[in-house]
Amino acid sequence: MDTAAELAKSARRNQIVVETSTLPIPAKEEARKRLASRGVILLDCTLSGTGAQARVKDLIVYASGDRKSYRRIGPVLEGFARAHYYVGAFGAGSKVKFVANLLVAIHNVAAAEAMVLAMKSGLDPAMVLKVVADGAGGSRMLQVRGPMMVKGDYSDATMKVQTCRRT
Numbered sequence: 001m002d003t004a005a006e007l008a009k010s011a012r013r014n015q016i017v018v019e020t021s022t023l024p025i026p027a028k029e030e031a032r033k034r035l036a037s038r039g040v041i042l043l044d045c046t047l048s049g050t051g052a053q054a055r056v057k058d059l060i061v062y063a064s065g066d067r068k069s070y071r072r073i074g075p076v077l078e079g080f081a082r083a084h085y086y087v088g089a090f091g092a093g094s095k096v097k098f099v100a101n102l103l104v105a106i107h108n109v110a111a112a113e114a115m116v117l118a119m120k121s122g123l124d125p126a127m128v129l130k131v132v133a134d135g136a137g138g139s140r141m142l143q144v145r146g147p148m149m150v151k152g153d154y155s156d157a158t159m160k161v162q163t164c165r166r167t
Contacts, residue, residue: 004031013039016069020047025091032090041069044090046097058082064093107141115149125150
């Protein structure tokens, strides 16, 4: 809200603000209303992907809010994301992100369990990762996090456990 308040002070009418964080929808809605009072358009554009994926422009944007504004900022999104999708009214971007986060968690656990099974079975983890990731058992999270599992090296974390500040 502090950021929205500061933006509201200096933003120009019809300026488009792209909000990419994973915050509660009511907080985003409050920020949207505050900015709208100054004629500023806030889009809820959550990101799907890890920090490691961001470094190589492997992000997806779930955009929601004013469709005309979304169309205007498409070239900006293309500058940092592999793909972007308009998913509906303001807040729908966050809802899609919550769905994606659930699947990411499930895929992470499944990938880890599968790699442990492979290792305990005496299989070469690098070989298993290569052949399974290429088949029907593959997933994006296996591709992203599988190499860390093979090496047993998690020092370059792609996600942190705590993602929000507690007050």
